[in-house]
Amino acid sequence: MDQYTLNLLIVGATFALYIGIAIWARAGSTSEFYAAGRGVHPVMNGMATGADWMSAASFISMAGIIAFGGYDTSAYLMGWTGGYVLLAMLLAPYLRKFGKFTVPEFIGDRFYSPTARLVAVICLIVASVTYVIGQMTGVGVAFSRFLEVDKETGLYIGAAIVFMYAVLGGMKGITYTQVAQYVVLIVAYTIPAVFISLQLTGNPIPGLGLFSTDVSTGQPLLATLEGLVTDLGFKSYLSQSDTTLNMVLFTASLMIGTAGLPHVIVRFFTVPKVADARSSAGWALVFIALLYLTAPAVAAMARLNLINTFYPNGVGEATLSLAEIEAGTDAKGQDINWVNNWAKTGLLKFDDKNGDGMIQYVGDKDANELTVNNDIMVLANPEIANLPGWVIALVAAGGLAAALSTAAGLLLAISSAISHDLIKGAINPGISEKGELMAARVSMGVAIAVATYLGLNPPGFAAQTVALAFGLAAASLFPAILMGIFSKRINNKGAVAGMLAGLLVTVVYIFLHKGWFFIPDTNSFTDADPLLLSIKSTSFGSVGAIINFIVAYVVSNATEDTPQEIQDLVESIRIPKGAGAATGH
Amino acid sequence: MADKSSSNAYWAANIRLIRILLVIWAVASFGCGILLRPMLSGIGVGGTDLGFWFAQQGSILVFLVLIFVYAARMNKLDREHGVEE
Numbered sequence: 001m002d003q004y005t006l007n008l009l010i011v012g013a014t015f016a017l018y019i020g021i022a023i024w025a026r027a028g029s030t031s032e033f034y035a036a037g038r039g040v041h042p043v044m045n046g047m048a049t050g051a052d053w054m055s056a057a058s059f060i061s062m063a064g065i066i067a068f069g070g071y072d073t074s075a076y077l078m079g080w081t082g083g084y085v086l087l088a089m090l091l092a093p094y095l096r097k098f099g100k101f102t103v104p105e106f107i108g109d110r111f112y113s114p115t116a117r118l119v120a121v122i123c124l125i126v127a128s129v130t131y132v133i134g135q136m137t138g139v140g141v142a143f144s145r146f147l148e149v150d151k152e153t154g155l156y157i158g159a160a161i162v163f164m165y166a167v168l169g170g171m172k173g174i175t176y177t178q179v180a181q182y183v184v185l186i187v188a189y190t191i192p193a194v195f196i197s198l199q200l201t202g203n204p205i206p207g208l209g210l211f212s213t214d215v216s217t218g219q220p221l222l223a224t225l226e227g228l229v230t231d232l233g234f235k236s237y238l239s240q241s242d243t244t245l246n247m248v249l250f251t252a253s254l255m256i257g258t259a260g261l262p263h264v265i266v267r268f269f270t271v272p273k274v275a276d277a278r279s280s281a282g283w284a285l286v287f288i289a290l291l292y293l294t295a296p297a298v299a300a301m302a303r304l305n306l307i308n309t310f311y312p313n314g315v316g317e318a319t320l321s322l323a324e325i326e327a328g329t330d331a332k333g334q335d336i337n338w339v340n341n342w343a344k345t346g347l348l349k350f351d352d353k354n355g356d357g358m359i360q361y362v363g364d365k366d367a368n369e370l371t372v373n374n375d376i377m378v379l380a381n382p383e384i385a386n387l388p389g390w391v392i393a394l395v396a397a398g399g400l401a402a403a404l405s406t407a408a409g410l411l412l413a414i415s416s417a418i419s420h421d422l423i424k425g426a427i428n429p430g431i432s433e434k435g436e437l438m439a440a441r442v443s444m445g446v447a448i449a450v451a452t453y454l455g456l457n458p459p460g461f462a463a464q465t466v467a468l469a470f471g472l473a474a475a476s477l478f479p480a481i482l483m484g485i486f487s488k489r490i491n492n493k494g495a496v497a498g499m500l501a502g503l504l505v506t507v508v509y510i511f512l513h514k515g516w517f518f519i520p521d522t523n524s525f526t527d528a529d530p531l532l533l534s535i536k537s538t539s540f541g542s543v544g545a546i547i548n549f550i551v552a553y554v555v556s557n558a559t560e561d562t563p564q565e566i567q568d569l570v571e572s573i574r575i576p577k578g579a580g581a582a583t584g585h
Numbered sequence: 586m587a588d589k590s591s592s593n594a595y596w597a598a599n600i601r602l603i604r605i606l607l608v609i610w611a612v613a614s615f616g617c618g619i620l621l622r623p624m625l626s627g628i629g630v631g632g633t634d635l636g637f638w639f640a641q642q643g644s645i646l647v648f649l650v651l652i653f654v655y656a657a658r659m660n661k662l663d664r665e666h667g668v669e670e
Contacts, residue, residue: 074640078614081645085610088652089603093659207642211631220632238633240622247619273670275660282652289645296641574599575592575668 003389007146010393011400014184015161018177018404022165025173030437033170034101034416035269040175042276046283048178049267051185051405053080053258053284054291055131056138059185059402064374066299067306070229070237074296075247079254081285081292086259086478088281092268094485094573096277101269102413103262103477104421110484112566113492114426119499121421123476124262127469128410129454131263132447135407136455139400145345145379146396152456158404159452166408167444174408175270181401186290188398192382192391193294196301199385206297214304225304231315232307233363237300243534253541257470260478263406263413274576302377305384309336310361310370319358325350338383347373348380411451415444468510471537475502475544483552485574488567490556498552506544513537595666602658606651613639613647 001009027033040048058080066073098106104124108117136155143154165173190206197209201221214221226238235241242250258264267284268277310320312330320339324330328337342348349371350359361370379399382391419440424431431439476499483490483498490498513530514537515522527536535543572578617625622636630638663669 071637071640074618074637077641078618078644081648082610082614085607085648085651089606089655210641211633211638222632222637224632226632238637244619248615251614251619275656275663275670278656278659279653282649282656285645285649285652289649292645293642571592574596576663576670577668578670 001389003392004148006389006393007396010390011147011397014180014397014401017180018161019164021176021180022168022173025165025169025176027168027170027172027437030101030420030433030440032172033437033440034420035266036170036172036175038270038272040270040272042271042280043283044179045175045267045271045276045280046285047182047287048175049264049280049284050287050291051178051182051401052267052409053264053288053406054185054402055406056135056399056403058291058295059189060138060375060378060399063295063298063302064377066296067303067377068372068374070235071240072242072247075251075254077292077296079251080258081288082251082255083258084281084285084288086255087264087268088278090482091259091265091478091485092277092281093274093576095265095481096268096271097274097573097576097578099269101266102416102420103265103481104417105425107477107480107484107495108421108425110566110569111480111490111492111495112563113496116480116492116496116499117421117425119496119503120477120480121417123472123499123503124417125414127261127472127477128263128414129451130469132407132410132414132451133454133458135403135410136451137458138403139407140455141375142379142396142399142403146393155452155455158400158407159448159455162404162408162411163445163448166411166448167441170440170444171266171270171412174412177408178405181405182287184401185398185405186287188394188401189291189298189378190294192385192387192395193298193301195387195391196305196381196385197297200301200304206301207293210297210300221304222300225300225307228304228307228311228315229363232361235363237303246534246536246539249535249542250539253470253474253539256478256545257474257541260473260476260481261469262417262473262477263409265481266413266416267409298378298381302381302384305381306372306377307361309334309339309384310359319360321358322352323357325359335386338380341383342376342380345376347376407451411444411447414447415440418443418447468507471506471510471541471544472503474541475506475548479545479548479552483549485570488562488570490552491559491562493559494552494554494556497555498548498550501551502544502548505547506540509540509544510537591666592668595662595668598662598666599659602655602662606655609647610651614644618644 031037062076065076095106100106104117104120107120108114139158140151140155143149144151165177193206194204197206198204200214201209201212202215203209203212210221212221214224217224222238226236229237268280271277271280311317312320312332320330325339328335328340330336351369352359353369359369360367362368379395382395419436423439424436479502480495480499513523513525513527525531530536617636618640625635628635
């Protein structure tokens with residue numbers, strides 16, 4: 001069977017599974033649509049949260065970023081997991097006790113302020129839409145590379161699948177589909193990693209293989225890699241080149257941002273009890289850790305394999321020649337067709353600058369003749385390691401599962417903010433449950449259409465806006481929710497002033513470095529030479545959060561006390577008892 | 586409904602637990618993974634040092650333990666203070 005048929009078969013089978021689940025898990029009430037009827041087992045919810053959280057960025061990009069960035073990029077590993085500790089202890093159980101459907105609803109009720117709710121809705125929509133664009137473009141890329149359909153068709157197919165289970169099933173359909181998608185994506189990520197770890201170290205567990213001996217050199221794998229990258233003049237893989245200040249703030253921003261992203265928070269509204277919300281965060285991290293403990297191994301091993309492909313006889317010996325790339329086999333007779341396959345996509349480029357017929361891969365920018373996009377390290381990994389065709393097909397299905405599951409979670413967060421917070425909360429409070437359910441489905445459909453349009457015509461700044469999504473979640477939503485639970489003193493004025501201050505300062509700092517509204521050449525600073533100390537714009541979310549805390553505290557203390565009923569509300573969300581009764585409106 | 590003084594004691598115990606666990610959270614990630622890495626550089630782990638391991642894997646394992654310890658301790662606290670569901 002050829003590769004194309006295999007890809008079609010495996011991806012087709014996973015899609016059939018998702019549609020089957022959609023038909024089985026239709027939502028009949030708003031509680032099912034927004035919170036899956038609050039009947040999801042904590043382990044199942046943990047698995048769904050894993051798929052919801054792990055996007056195309058985790059599945060496709062992260063290992064590539066680490067492969068080329070080494071130790072400095074550990075912030076991604078710590079940041080994107082450490083946020084779950086904050087969620088489990090500081091947010092999830094209390095928000096589950098509160099028992100409503102959306103994050104803006106909590107902020108609006110706790111700070112007895114429609115303005116606060118509106119600010120939260122805006123933050124939620126901006127953060128989620130920027131995120132969704134990345135997922136939709138990821139779907140298009142995966143389709144065009146593996147199924148040989150053009151990007152547009154791929155995107156329409158992906159959107160149609162999401163439409164099926166998200167519009168029909170709401171949170172209920174999304175949850176059960178995400179459980180299936182988690183299984184697909186973790187199998188797809190782990191199998192090639194196990195093969196490669198066995199080839200390089202003889203250890204079947206990639207996370208342990210990373211710290212084992214490289215069988216070909218007899219040295220520890222990381223020592224071999226470090227020797228190669230430094231010999232070739234690249235920056236060290238093991239030592240720190242970023243400043244400590246920026247690394248700490250970047251890690252903190254990713255942690256706080258993770259805990260503050262609404263599509264992750266709402267997942268904890270679906271479990272039956274407050275105690276389940278706590279353990280479910282732990283299960284979510286178990287399922288996320290399965291991928292995140294493997295990712296640094298995939299990174300180091302992929303980099304090692306890449307260097308070995310271009311230096312088949314070792315560094316200092318003859319490198320891969322253009323003739324060998326053309327022929328698809330190197331001097332030792334190894335299959336290297338993947339170089340040509342990926343060169344066609346433009347994500348891998350080589351250019352024989354010195355005209356010697358060989359491709360030199362070195363750290364010196366002027367002499368280097370090979371550029372490799374971060375994103376191909378995971379997708380090309382099975383081909384680099386000469387793994388069987390079904391593994392390649394599985395990786396395609398895994399990449400699609402990661403992108404689709406995150407897109408669905410984000411679309412639900414967007415549509416419930418519109419139907420529940422804007423339509424029911426502000427425009428038409430008297431709407432019937434049936435009417436609201438219809439409004440939720442229509443806004444979901446519109447959100448999918450907008451996301452598809454943006455996926456087809458991605459704004460040039462799509463990659464930069466991820467910093468914006470995390471910055472907004474970290475600087476506005478996380479501090480507001482945290483203070484709403486842990487302080488009775490923070491009042492409506494303090495919360496609104498804090499959110500706006502954190503938001504404005506963060507957005508301005510990002511715009512100063514990335515350009516106003518991301519328009520090129522309107523920036524006054526660059527991340528290489530930032531405005532404040534060594535703080536890059538991507539690391540500023542944690543500073544924005546601190547500003548939010550300070551402003552909210554000062555303004556609240558200068559204004560009147562919170563009303564008694566709000567103090568009672570805070571008292572009640574702090575204890576688990578009575579959570580069942582709080583279900584519903 | 587639990588009485589006022591009992592729920593205050595419950596909340597104080599919760600805050601105390603969170604404080605201890607978040608100190609460990611910060612020491613594992615920001616501490617061992619970044620700030621204290623130079624001090625841990627003498628301890629070798631498979632071709633590199635302990636700080637590198639904490640930054641890439643160790644902190645994640647610590648996070649996992651922290652969440653499950655918190656969930657278990659809170660279940661016990663819920664029962665002791667009679668505020669469980």
